[in-house]
Amino acid sequence: MLTYIIRRLIGALAMLIVISMVTFGIFFVVPQWAGATPEALASRYVGRAATPETVHLIAERLGFYDPVAVQYGRFLKGIFAGAQYDYGAGVEQCPAPCFGYSFISGQPVWPDLVDRMPVTFSLAVGAAILWVLAGVSVGVLSALRRGSFFDRLSMGTALAGVSLPIFFTGMISLVVFSYGLGWTPPGGAYTPLLQNPAQWAYDLMLPWITLAFLFAATYARLTRAGMLETMGEDYIRTARAKGLREREVVVKHGLRAALTPILTLFGIDFGLLIGGAILTETTYTLPGLGQYAILAIRNQDLPQVMGVVLVAAVFVVVASLIVDLLYAVVDPRVRLS
Amino acid sequence: MSFLDVKDLKIHFPTDDGLVKSVDGLTFGLERGRTLGIVGESGSGKSVTSLGILGLHKGGRARISGEIWLDGEELIGASAEHVRGLRGKKMAMIFQDPLSSMHPYYTVGHQIIEAYRIHNDVSKQVARKHAIDMLGRVGIPEPARRVDSYPHEFSGGMRQRAMIAMALSCDPELLIADEPTTALDVTVQAQILDLMMDLQREFDSALIIITHDLGVVAELSDDILVMYGGKCVEYGPADSIFYRPEHPYTWGLLGSMPRLDREPTERLLPIKGSPPSLINVPPGCAFHPRCPYAERTGGKAGTEVPALAETEGGHLVRCHMSREERRSLWDTEIKPVLEIQ
Numbered sequence: 001m002l003t004y005i006i007r008r009l010i011g012a013l014a015m016l017i018v019i020s021m022v023t024f025g026i027f028f029v030v031p032q033w034a035g036a037t038p039e040a041l042a043s044r045y046v047g048r049a050a051t052p053e054t055v056h057l058i059a060e061r062l063g064f065y066d067p068v069a070v071q072y073g074r075f076l077k078g079i080f081a082g083a084q085y086d087y088g089a090g091v092e093q094c095p096a097p098c099f100g101y102s103f104i105s106g107q108p109v110w111p112d113l114v115d116r117m118p119v120t121f122s123l124a125v126g127a128a129i130l131w132v133l134a135g136v137s138v139g140v141l142s143a144l145r146r147g148s149f150f151d152r153l154s155m156g157t158a159l160a161g162v163s164l165p166i167f168f169t170g171m172i173s174l175v176v177f178s179y180g181l182g183w184t185p186p187g188g189a190y191t192p193l194l195q196n197p198a199q200w201a202y203d204l205m206l207p208w209i210t211l212a213f214l215f216a217a218t219y220a221r222l223t224r225a226g227m228l229e230t231m232g233e234d235y236i237r238t239a240r241a242k243g244l245r246e247r248e249v250v251v252k253h254g255l256r257a258a259l260t261p262i263l264t265l266f267g268i269d270f271g272l273l274i275g276g277a278i279l280t281e282t283t284y285t286l287p288g289l290g291q292y293a294i295l296a297i298r299n300q301d302l303p304q305v306m307g308v309v310l311v312a313a314v315f316v317v318v319a320s321l322i323v324d325l326l327y328a329v330v331d332p333r334v335r336l337s
Numbered sequence: 338m339s340f341l342d343v344k345d346l347k348i349h350f351p352t353d354d355g356l357v358k359s360v361d362g363l364t365f366g367l368e369r370g371r372t373l374g375i376v377g378e379s380g381s382g383k384s385v386t387s388l389g390i391l392g393l394h395k396g397g398r399a400r401i402s403g404e405i406w407l408d409g410e411e412l413i414g415a416s417a418e419h420v421r422g423l424r425g426k427k428m429a430m431i432f433q434d435p436l437s438s439m440h441p442y443y444t445v446g447h448q449i450i451e452a453y454r455i456h457n458d459v460s461k462q463v464a465r466k467h468a469i470d471m472l473g474r475v476g477i478p479e480p481a482r483r484v485d486s487y488p489h490e491f492s493g494g495m496r497q498r499a500m501i502a503m504a505l506s507c508d509p510e511l512l513i514a515d516e517p518t519t520a521l522d523v524t525v526q527a528q529i530l531d532l533m534m535d536l537q538r539e540f541d542s543a544l545i546i547i548t549h550d551l552g553v554v555a556e557l558s559d560d561i562l563v564m565y566g567g568k569c570v571e572y573g574p575a576d577s578i579f580y581r582p583e584h585p586y587t588w589g590l591l592g593s594m595p596r597l598d599r600e601p602t603e604r605l606l607p608i609k610g611s612p613p614s615l616i617n618v619p620p621g622c623a624f625h626p627r628c629p630y631a632e633r634t635g636g637k638a639g640t641e642v643p644a645l646a647e648t649e650g651g652h653l654v655r656c657h658m659s660r661e662e663r664r665s666l667w668d669t670e671i672k673p674v675l676e677i678q
Contacts, residue, residue, distance in 0.1 A: 234434060235441070241425065241432075242429075331442060
């Protein structure tokens with residue numbers, strides 16, 4: 001068990017190193033392969049009106065003439081130990097983790113990311129609770145009543161759920177519930193949880209439901225398929241032969257075994273989501289990481305893009321690490337291999 | 338009335354292809370402390386019979402009729418909840434493949450504790466003690482340590498022992514073992530059978546052993562019931578069935594049994610053809626298409642279902658041939674070939 005944990009930890013660490021290299025490579029190395037000079041890289045850090053001398057000076061200060069390995073080392077050091085930028089006129093301290101300064105606002109990237117995390121996190125957690133509860137219970141009921149009206153209705157709805165994109169269901173929900181019926185606030189509303197929990201939930205209700213609908217559909221189908229398989233297993237017959245109540249047979253013996261693939265999927269989905277629910281946040285104009293990413297890309301704000309990409313990657317890696325560890329808890333056979 | 342009394346049991350499954358008559362009019366009885374062996378090929382209805390007794394035949398689609406009396410209680414008419422309460426406590430079952438029959442995610446101990454606590458209102462600690470005790474009684478070494486093992490950490494024989502411990506955890510009065518040794522190594526089979534017989538004596542339970550291997554039940558059973566195509570074709574005291582079988586199908590079963598006391602050069606005598614489809618059971622005697630003596634019945638074999646008739650002291654046979662004809666065939670043609678002494 002301990003070796004399993006250690007192996008997973010090492011794997012996760014290696015993955016993070018690779019991701020940092022790839023991210024760094026995409027933004028600093030690949031452009032040079034494509035023919036961009038260090039001056040061209042540096043020109044993104046200065047205004048349009050800068051003279052070639054200024055650009056050259058900036059490229060030198062930012063170390064774009066150094067070997068790639070040295071630049072990568074400096075990039076990592078910035079993240080872990082902070083960085084110092086020498087303007088010539090003075091030295092600017094950028095505390096760790098330093099992802100640099102936004103081209104547009106001139107503000108450091110990290111505090112902006114931290115500000116936006118709670119929004120995305122609130123959205124993801126609320127939606128995840130909804131979709132797991134709804135998806136799994138609908139899936140179980142469908143499997144137990146296979147071929148019934150309920151089964152057909154829910155699987156039809158699930159098909160709609162997986163097929164309809166967020167920017168469609170989201171827009172429709174806004175038109176109907178916010179602007180039509182006035183039950184929910186229009187897009188853009190967000191109240192921090194600690195400030196007013198009721199308002200927080202009220203504001204996020206519509207995004208939660210819309211996002212959960214999309215995911216619940218997948219989970220319902222997956223749960224149904226898993227349950228159909230496990231309920232036919234010999235150990236289910238054994239559980240019944242012991243005299244166990246049907247509800248316990250279904251939950252403790254059937255669902256328990258069907259949960260493993262659901263857990264895997266959940267790790268990936270949730271990890272991706274807390275890195276930024278781009279479509280949902282854009283549709284409902286929620287100030288989260290996803291919206292931040294879209295704005296950063298649209299503005300070609302390189303430090304912001306890098307920051308959000310790395311943070312999202314860390315979330316995905318950590319989520320799948322947690323899932324791997326939970327795997328060993330759920331399925332004792334995993335502990336051996 | 339016996340402890341277990343099954344009367345005219347029928348279990349039919351409607352399917353798209355037609356009605357599957359898995360069990361079609363089965364009658365037998367069993368007292369506590371006694372063993373019944375049910376023998377037959379795959380698809381003869383022997384497993385469905387046992388599942389039917391426990392009320393575990395598949396779902397709401399199955400049609401079950403007849404009577405099952407257990408200790409003076411009728412089970413077919415009883416509520417599902419009442420039968421559930423009897424399962425595991427009054428009647429328990431051991432399945433064929435102990436690996437797939439135990440939940441892979443729970444420890445062996447957990448599964449025994451669960452079985453015990455369904456029917457006994459005790460704390461987890463007490464149930465755990467009981468589980469360890471049961472594992473010890475079925476011959477698992479170091480039960481206090483192995484109680485926390487998972488099924489995949491056990492060997493096949495150990496798993497079957499654990500399965501038996503689980504089935505016996507609530508002192509069931511009726512124990513049904515469905516091919517309990519089929520999935521095990523030959524060397525372990527005898528151990529498991531011995532164990533079951535010992536425990537049966539200890540618990541004074543009624544035991545049904547279901548198998549396709551007549552050799553397994555010949556020694557252990559008091560009675561033997563031979564099934565073919567969902568019907569009983571021969572039923573009676575084990576000695577009578579084994580030494581003076583009268584149904585050609587039973588002769589076939591005996592002939593197709595590998596034996597160590599025969600010359601190895603001799604060939605086994607397989608039964609020709611394959612088991613009947615339970616949707617289109619052959620008309621008349623279900624065995625007649627495969628029966629080497631079918632023409633001796635003067636055409637009745639293919640048109641008339643033979644009745645189950647007594648031939649001697651509780652020994653019933655379902656065959657069109659006369660008793661004298663069957664006995665002379667056995668004495669002159671079958672017995673000399675089988676060399677049963």
